[in-house]
Amino acid sequence: MWLTENLATMIICVILAAVVTLVIISMVGRKKKGRSSCNCAGCPMSGSCHHGK
Amino acid sequence: MEIKIALAGNPNSGKTTLFNALTGSNQFVGNWPGVTVEKKEGKLKNHKDVLIMDLPGIYSLSPYTLEEVVARNYLISERPDAILNIVDGTNLERNLYLTTQLTELGIPVVIAVNMMDVVRKNGDQIKISELSRELGCKIVEISALKVTGIMEAAEAAIEAAKSTKTIPMHTFSGAVEHAIAHIEKAAVHNMPPERQRWYAIKIFERDGKVLTPLKLSQPVRDHIEEDIKAAETELDDDAESIITNERYLYIASVIKSCYKKKKAGRLSASDKIDRVVTNRWAALPIFAVVMFIVYFISVSTVGSWATDWANVGVFGDGWHLFGIGSSAYSEAVDAYTEPGAIKGAFESAAEEAGVDPAKAAALTATAYLYDDVGNVEEEIPVTYDSYLAVADKEEPDPADYGVWVPGIPVLLQNGLDSIHCADWLEGLILDGIVAGVGAVLGFVPQLLVLFLFLAFLESCGYMSRVAFVMDRIFRKFGLSGKSFIPMLIGTGCSVPGIMASRTIENDRDRKMTIMTTSFIPCGAKLPIIALIAGALFGGAWWVAPSAYFLGICAIVISGIMLKKSKMFAGDPAPFVMELPAYHWPTVSNLLRSMWERASSFIRKAGTVILLAAILIWFLSSFGVEDGSFGMVGDMENSILAAVGSAIAWIFIPLGWGHWQGAVASITGLIAKENVVGTFGVLFGGFDEVAENGWQVWNNMRAVFTPLSAYSFLIFNLLCAPCFAAMGAIKREMNNSKWTWFAIGYQCVFAYAVALTVYQLGMLFSGNGNVIGSIVAFLNVAFIVTMLFRPYKESETLKSNVKIGAKSGI
Numbered sequence: 001m002w003l004t005e006n007l008a009t010m011i012i013c014v015i016l017a018a019v020v021t022l023v024i025i026s027m028v029g030r031k032k033k034g035r036s037s038c039n040c041a042g043c044p045m046s047g048s049c050h051h052g053k
Numbered sequence: 054m055e056i057k058i059a060l061a062g063n064p065n066s067g068k069t070t071l072f073n074a075l076t077g078s079n080q081f082v083g084n085w086p087g088v089t090v091e092k093k094e095g096k097l098k099n100h101k102d103v104l105i106m107d108l109p110g111i112y113s114l115s116p117y118t119l120e121e122v123v124a125r126n127y128l129i130s131e132r133p134d135a136i137l138n139i140v141d142g143t144n145l146e147r148n149l150y151l152t153t154q155l156t157e158l159g160i161p162v163v164i165a166v167n168m169m170d171v172v173r174k175n176g177d178q179i180k181i182s183e184l185s186r187e188l189g190c191k192i193v194e195i196s197a198l199k200v201t202g203i204m205e206a207a208e209a210a211i212e213a214a215k216s217t218k219t220i221p222m223h224t225f226s227g228a229v230e231h232a233i234a235h236i237e238k239a240a241v242h243n244m245p246p247e248r249q250r251w252y253a254i255k256i257f258e259r260d261g262k263v264l265t266p267l268k269l270s271q272p273v274r275d276h277i278e279e280d281i282k283a284a285e286t287e288l289d290d291d292a293e294s295i296i297t298n299e300r301y302l303y304i305a306s307v308i309k310s311c312y313k314k315k316k317a318g319r320l321s322a323s324d325k326i327d328r329v330v331t332n333r334w335a336a337l338p339i340f341a342v343v344m345f346i347v348y349f350i351s352v353s354t355v356g357s358w359a360t361d362w363a364n365v366g367v368f369g370d371g372w373h374l375f376g377i378g379s380s381a382y383s384e385a386v387d388a389y390t391e392p393g394a395i396k397g398a399f400e401s402a403a404e405e406a407g408v409d410p411a412k413a414a415a416l417t418a419t420a421y422l423y424d425d426v427g428n429v430e431e432e433i434p435v436t437y438d439s440y441l442a443v444a445d446k447e448e449p450d451p452a453d454y455g456v457w458v459p460g461i462p463v464l465l466q467n468g469l470d471s472i473h474c475a476d477w478l479e480g481l482i483l484d485g486i487v488a489g490v491g492a493v494l495g496f497v498p499q500l501l502v503l504f505l506f507l508a509f510l511e512s513c514g515y516m517s518r519v520a521f522v523m524d525r526i527f528r529k530f531g532l533s534g535k536s537f538i539p540m541l542i543g544t545g546c547s548v549p550g551i552m553a554s555r556t557i558e559n560d561r562d563r564k565m566t567i568m569t570t571s572f573i574p575c576g577a578k579l580p581i582i583a584l585i586a587g588a589l590f591g592g593a594w595w596v597a598p599s600a601y602f603l604g605i606c607a608i609v610i611s612g613i614m615l616k617k618s619k620m621f622a623g624d625p626a627p628f629v630m631e632l633p634a635y636h637w638p639t640v641s642n643l644l645r646s647m648w649e650r651a652s653s654f655i656r657k658a659g660t661v662i663l664l665a666a667i668l669i670w671f672l673s674s675f676g677v678e679d680g681s682f683g684m685v686g687d688m689e690n691s692i693l694a695a696v697g698s699a700i701a702w703i704f705i706p707l708g709w710g711h712w713q714g715a716v717a718s719i720t721g722l723i724a725k726e727n728v729v730g731t732f733g734v735l736f737g738g739f740d741e742v743a744e745n746g747w748q749v750w751n752n753m754r755a756v757f758t759p760l761s762a763y764s765f766l767i768f769n770l771l772c773a774p775c776f777a778a779m780g781a782i783k784r785e786m787n788n789s790k791w792t793w794f795a796i797g798y799q800c801v802f803a804y805a806v807a808l809t810v811y812q813l814g815m816l817f818s819g820n821g822n823v824i825g826s827i828v829a830f831l832n833v834a835f836i837v838t839m840l841f842r843p844y845k846e847s848e849t850l851k852s853n854v855k856i857g858a859k860s861g862i
Contacts, residue, residue, distance in 0.1 A: 005473070006475065008472035008473055008474050009473075009474050009475040009478050012469075012474055012478055012482075013478065016478075016481075016482075019663075020663075020664065020667065023659070023660050023663055023664060024664070026660065027660050027661070
């Protein structure tokens with residue numbers, strides 16, 4: 001009974017958790033690749049931005 | 054086998070435009086010299102085995118700057134299979150100087166004469182076949198911007214890489230050729246024959262960067278030096294100048310026979326425009342007017358209409374499709390304003406008194422009508438009779454007029470209600486994620502308009518004039534016009550702006566530029582400006598432009614003050630910059646540049662801001678209430694309120710010593726958009742219908758006054774930038790003490806300026822605080838003293854640039 005009443009909440013929680021996890025994974029991935037939160041692709045210094053790492 | 058083709062040419066000759074066209078890449082193109090600093094590679098379209106290398110622009114193969122080092126090192130060490138030399142047809146003489154050097158490298162060279170459309174438009178004539186014969190390499194006419202002739206140029210370069218070797222056609226005078234022949238024999242005879250000539254010329258020029266790796270023995274060096282000195286004595290000049298001079302003489306002879314200028318001696322259209330926009334007196338006012346128009350249109354007009362639609366429509370209740378029905382609805386709302394206020398006031402009073410409004414004959418109340426910025430416009434006394442007269446009137450429903458499209462929060466709320474989602478989760482999604490992320494995304498239209506304007510100003514060539522104009526002012530306080538380029542890039546994002554300061558050779562200039570670049574409002578700060586302008590100033594025309602000029606003033610004042618400290622005092626740095634010809638940018642280039650900047654903003658909203666919104670919602674929804682931990686009914690009892698209140702006292706002198714302002718400023722360090730995202734969560738919510746514009750605006754007016762809001766804006770514009778930009782400062786400073794000094798200076802400066810503006814504003818409005826006013830006057834006195842303290846600028850010019858004949862040895 002409880003499960004039926006809260007099924008929608010649980011499904012949305014799972015979806016939300018998955019989205020948050022994906023966001024964190026993508027942010028960590030970008031960080032590891034040396035990309036900043038800003039989009040450096042178009043920047044004249046994009047090649048040398050993260051040489052220090 | 055893979056073929057490597059290098060694109061080499063003068064700065065701003067169109068290499069990156071050609072690179073993008075040849076490879077289908079999306080590299081940043083700007084109409085000012087020095088846009089490309091690092092080499093970039095890409096595969097030629099439809100030729101998987103052909104690699105195109107975009108090199109930074111160089112004037113010669115004698116490197117003085119970082120860009121020139123990058124380009125020369127690649128050409129000398131990695132030796133591409135062919136060089137596609139981009140020559141600006143409108144500036145043939147100067148561009149061919151590099152060509153004469155490239156042809157000496159022993160690498161096949163194909164020349165692409167760019168901007169041929171402009172050459173023809175000017176009525177000028179270049180005899181391509183004759184020029185080709187004179188220079189000894191194939192020449193193709195192209196227009197990189199209009200994508201004409203580019204594939205032919207690439208095909209010619211592939212062909213050259215497979216079959217030919219370029220042999221330099223020009224020779225120097227007898228004395229020089231004699232010395233070069235001796236050097237070839239004595240020093241570089243072990244090298245492949247095609248490389249010997251270039252090395253011999255460089256040795257003759259005493260190029261230290263070439264001589265050192267060759268590790269020549271002392272007897273050989275002495276022998277060579279004798280030959281060089283003999284040539285110098287004969288030609289009565291130093292070796293480097295002899296070579297430069299003879300190259301230009303050769304080029305002049307080539308140009309004479311191959312190039313006909315129709316309007317020789319007459320001013321071009323660019324020159325005529327420059328006489329006005331770089332005029333000693335008119336330049337700055339013109340720049341101020343241009344930037345005023347850019348920010349005014351972006352924030353207060355076109356951008357504002359689009360943002361209102363995004364905030365109130367897409368991320369609000371909804372909107373009328375194509376405006377169908379909106380005027381009828383507005384009329385209905387106007388007609389209901391007074392009856393609604395009377396009805397609401399009387400029913401509230403009845404509820405407070407605990408009586409039924411329909412039977413409260415003795416009850417009276419006061420209804421308030423508000424103006425656009427939330428000030429009380431009219432007070433209406435309400436009686437039982439006046440209530441009965443309007444009691445049956447209902448608030449107009451926008452869905453009853455025209456074609457109504459519900460907003461995202463409404464749709465989500467309906468969906469979540471229909472599946473009986475838990476209230477707390479509905480709160481998280483609507484009041485946390487949608488309110489936080491939506492508040493930030495709502496400003497995308499304004500950003501798109503701003504970025505489009507900036508892209509146009511950069512592409513047409515105006516911004517490089519601004520660097521030239523700013524040089525006159527910047528030099529007075531120790532920065533060169535070159536420092537304006539990082540600031541220009543910083544209008545998109547401070548991170549690449551700070552990184553771009555790497556091209557500034559002078560250490561003192563570079564450090565000052567790093568420290569001050571983030572004062573210019575970046576894209577992420579625009580939503581803060583727009584939010585404050587809309588919420589507290591009714592979209593006043595001057596707020597957004599004032600934020601930009603505040604940034605410029607902060608740079609100027611900081612520059613003058615820092616220049617007078619021991620750390621930054623020093624000789625003036627030279628600044629040489631070529632002003633490119635004005636041209637109309639292509640629509641695709643403008644859109645690409647705009648999208649490059651805007652996409653990072655949108656990506657951040659979906660990542661950093663999303664996570665921050667969830668965290669802020671949690672911290673603002675949970676806390677200790679009635680002695681137990683759990684969801685709180687009053688946000689004042691939340692964890693966030695407790696944390697914010699602990700630090701809010703710091704900002705009391707700035708006029709916004711409440712926890713919401715303190716928390717927003719702190720979360721802004723994660724990303725500046727977070728300031729708006731945080732306000733979206735704290736002041737948003739969709740439980741009430743906004744009466745005057747956006748709900749966030751109304752709630753902000755309860756805790757901010759226009760003066761305290763402007764002080765908040767100043768502090769957040771000038772204080773330490775986001776963590777990403779702080780990381781960039783750390784990398785560029787490469788020294789933790791300097792990093793902390795930079796961040797500390799920014800915070801202290803921001804605090805002092807915000808405090809001064811707020812306290813003086815309070816004083817002049819008759820509500821001044823004695824201590825606050827004294828501190829504000831002390832701040833002003835300190836800044837004025839620093840500004841007018843005499844500074845003895847060095848009259849000598851010291852530069853690290855290698856110009857002496859003996860500097861190579």
